[in-house]
Amino acid sequence: MRWPRQLMALLFVLVLLAGPPLLLLTLVGPPISGLPSTAQVRAWVQQPLTEQTLTAALTIAAWLVWLMLAYTVAVRILIRLRETSAWLRRLPLPTPLQATASGMAGAAVFGVTTNALPTTPPQPPHLASGAVALQDGASPDEHGDAIHDDGIVVSGGWLPRDVAEQVVAAAALVWLRRRRDYQPSSASRDDADLAPLPPTVAAVQAALADVPTPPAAPMPSSGMSALVEVLPASGVGFTGPGALPVGRGLLVTALLAGHHQSARSLITTKAALASLLGPAAEALGPRLPLTIVDNIDEAAQLVYEADAHASKQRPDAPSSAAGQRRIVLLGEHDGDEPQLKRLVEASVATATVVVALGQWRAGATWHADSAGHLHDPHHPEVTGPRLCVLDQVAATDLLAIIALPDPAPPDPAISGSLLPHAGSPDLRLPRQATGHEPRLQCPTSRQRLHLRVLGDPQLLVDGEPLAIRRTAALQILVYLATHPAGADTAQLTDAIWPGLPRRSLTGRLYTALSDLRGTIRAASGLHAIDHVDNRYRLNAAHVDVDLWHLNAAIHHAATSTLTNTHPAWQAVLDAYPADLAEARTWPWLDPIREATRRQIIDLCVSLATAAPESRHAFQLLQAGIRIDPYNADLHKHASRALTALGDHEAATELHDRYRQTLMRAGINDTASRHLSSTTIRQ
Template identity: 65%
Template sequence: MRWPRQLMSLLVVLALLAGPPMVLLLLIGPPIRGWPSTEQVRAWVQQPLTEQTLTAALTIGAWLLWLLLAYTVAVRALTRLRTTVGWLRRLPLPTPLQATASGMVGAAVFGVATNTVTIAPPQPSPPLAAGMPEDSDGVSPIHKDTAASDGGTHLAGGWLPDEVAGQVAAAAALVWLRRRRDYQPRPPDLHRREELDAVGLPPTVAAVQAALADAPASSVASEPSGSFAALVGVFPVSGLGISGPGTLSIGRGLLITALLAGHHLRNPTLVTTWATLTSLLGGDAEAFDRRLPQLNAVETIHDATRLVESAPSPRIVLLLEEECDGYDVRHLADMAATAGGRVVVLGGWPAGPTWQAAPTGHVHDPLRPEEHGPRLCVLDQVAATDLLAVIVHPDPAPPAPATPGPPPLPHVVPPKTRLPRQATRAEPRSRPDASTRQLRLRVLGEPTLLVDGEPLTIRRSAALQILVFLATNHPTGANTSQLADAIWPGVPRRSLTGRLYTTLSELRTVIRDASGMHVIEHTDDRYRLNPAHVDVDLWQLQAAIHHAASAVTNTTAAWQAVVDACPADLAAGRTWPWLDPIRETTRRHVIDACAALADAEPDPQRGLAVLQAGLRIDPYNADLHARARSALTARGDHEAATELHDRYLRLLLHAGLDGDAPDRRSNNTSTATGARRR
């Protein structure tokens, strides 16, 4: 129990406070018995070190030590008392109605304490359809612990408000749309697929995308407490300083928040100095500055003032404390406030209030401790660099030619004849008619597992992801680490082992009970789909792509087979972050086949039909649209060509891309210029 120790501590403190004064008063007496006379002062000057003077000095020293002890105890007691009073003020008291209800409940409990209460068992929840989240409340277990507090998105490198996380996901989607728009078809070839603009986005971005995919729509569309406009409204007009252990993390959060707010604006939304930018981003600061039109990095605070004065617009000005003096920063704050912006000094405000920042992003004003300040976005350097990757404009330098490497689409070989696997005691034997079952996994379009032509309901959305992931990684398969990183990015693997095994076990059981076959194999610590038991439409497309790339004769038929084998986009409508690079690579193979087939087609009408089929696969590709417009113009159908172009521009504007769709086939120079401008 704690109270004996607390009582003993109190007794010891009282003994230390009362004991020394009593001993000193009884043995020596008071430290001073009146003021010394002139004769005593003259005698002390002539002979300072006497027995009496030494005794008086030691007595005074002992009293000073006791006073220091008493002061320390008093300060601790007042601090504890102040904390207790503050806690009592925040303690919610029951209303009269709540007090009455509590009394009635207590009376009922004591009145029926001797009776036996029978509680009906909970009813099992109905199974979910394929693709629905497995959590009944619709909230991912990753974020359940924070849904009731500050919300937002928790990452390995920080925390994002809902509004900022939504802007990150939107910017990531624009990255892939921009890549789709700018891709130029090439001759079909399997050994040139290491394109830099088809690689996946950084892990922090994938974690944000996965978190928003699992979160309910209401939480994402909640009040934008961490948005740029909200921050401008919260920060003092006279400027603000931020100090404490979370200063640099909050500075990176403000950097990302301001840049995301100006992602579609022409004027910069963030002004900072090179010293501040380097302290936040490290050695990558210069590379990011060249590719961020929303950012203006200057040398000194005077340059920042001149920039704000010459081009006023709503913005945040980030500075370091050592770069500021009272007059300069006050003048800059006045100019920024006039333009609707705010000045934030990382380290301390030399001319106004300074808020204390915790590593979690919570800030508060020390002058008003009873008021809780907002929670700001916090990021470490790695997370901030990852998020900047979806904001920066593409590098204007032309991409280097890719070196030959292994094709990303594995060659699909016909399955060998296999002996039936003997069932063990731990698993039921296959049904007698299992050999007659037909399993087909459809991943081009809506992912669906068909058993004898009938869709099989898969309860967990993670299980459906695993099926598609294994289909796209055939025949190599994937181990547990690769599956966990793909399905639940940004979550520590140690907390996912049990969940992954549970999902895999349930998936294998559902398929085995419905078909009597073991579709998912586990050998050499890798999970694979058994091609002898399941047929996947993606594998047929991959086989057609390999054949078209290696065909020497009858290439037209081979390219047509690729187009015919792709009825829809890979896992259409799904927003799984791991899927984007595989989907883009597959889509580009089909676009290459469409372009090659259209170029080789002597009939203009059939060539136009092929291009239209390619536009159904990727309606954002500018090169396919330019080819289709050229085909319509060559036929003399100028009205249809104009209508096609206008519809394409509206599609780009609706997606958030600029409406300037360059015609790459007619003017390569203007295309390069436009890419640099973007």
């Protein structure tokens, strides 16, 4: 709770303002008791430094310091009052808008049939503490948290909780597909696909990183069913400052829902998409799982065709089911009266929702405020549901994770320079044993601090885990373990708190670092983190990191000239008990985690290719599959090795298990075909 701290701060300011004057008046008296006489001036000129003059000077200086303090407090109060007044003036009030009369306008009125908006008490647009009224391009309050009970605040918008969960799920699928498609056997390694996900996606991931997901609902629920239930059957138009942000949020929400459930679809015109995404519409639109049309007649025809196709596929399913309803998104000036009439008839007959970004001439028009709340002009006292609101940058970032890959080749300049080298130059493994010698274990370090980042991150002091209270402190440890060269303040804050302004995060970072250093020093008496040249580094003399041993083992195995490579290969597998920070979903981890994993499966494939006999090659490939069960190239090589051994049944079983693994992860062939169903009608 903030009010105790605020009350203490207020009392402290009052003491500073009232204490010095009372003390000075009591001990010294008023600073000036009248104008000095001529004799007093003559005496001061003859002997300026006396006890009385020094006391008077110090008293005047004390009063001047107090006046400066009082002036500063007064200025801050005036600034706060001005900000509060401006905030009150910006509060969006329901503006009655004239709705065009039509035969289906009654379905849009609040409180009628199942399309009525819930009669919840009016809520101001600043529901979440720490968030400002989100206008197009606005950012969240730099002192507030990004996650709240009702949604996630990001730079440039606000997402309902279920939509944010779908963003996280879609981001996870991006990395699973990258794992599936990586080819460790390729001659020239290309790590261009290890580029981090867009900043808005990282901000959503960070907001939900340490929030547990209920076990009964591992897949996020779709927000579309609840959304289409509140929209009129005859269509609706959105006006007001939130019209375009709400339209972008609707686009993202619909495509995220269709990303997992192919029964839903979205149709939009080129003009509507351009008004929402701006210059990015031309390049991004063809890669999205939606249908882009030139005019409303094409949209109406597609609605009829899609409904007829769905009826053939599932004749027993009601076409009006909310889960099957499609959305047609129109621009403000799309279509004339006859075209609108035909589209309305098609939408009512097929349970399709029509949304216009502007006045809807064939039905109701609702007012959308900058925070995403809807207001029916017929019931201005009722605040409708809050929809997702996004600016162009945030919407483009979120759409990028559900778009087909860009056909343009990656820039070779960024390949190989995306990630830090996570090895320690001073860390060496002992000479590996030959086939006639027992394999040597990695020597036990004499250091008292052991940092394990492979698996669940833990800091061990003399073999006992040390409790780290702050999640940010644990992230700092893991981040520095993966960046032995160190990191500066900007790099740490951008990684741990993506999407938030740096100027508001420096204090958080220093607090986490101070707490972490104090905890380690109290437990071991050692300084684990150095700060040199404005960079923070783990002190290699005091901290032993398992990831550094792994990279040393990989380097040794990759450069080994021994005839028997089995000991070097086995040393790598022994040094890799689990993925980097396996249970953590911090967004900055994914590229480094995948790069580390790729080093090992590259080694497995290289050794298998050079193996003299197929059984040994299959064992190496099987070890790689255990490390990355989603990689298609590993399974292809393993299947070939089994076929070479004559075990066709095992090869078939391996292929079936792999398909089941992909289906359980949601990256099966059906999902891939669904993404490639984008249609552009010229």
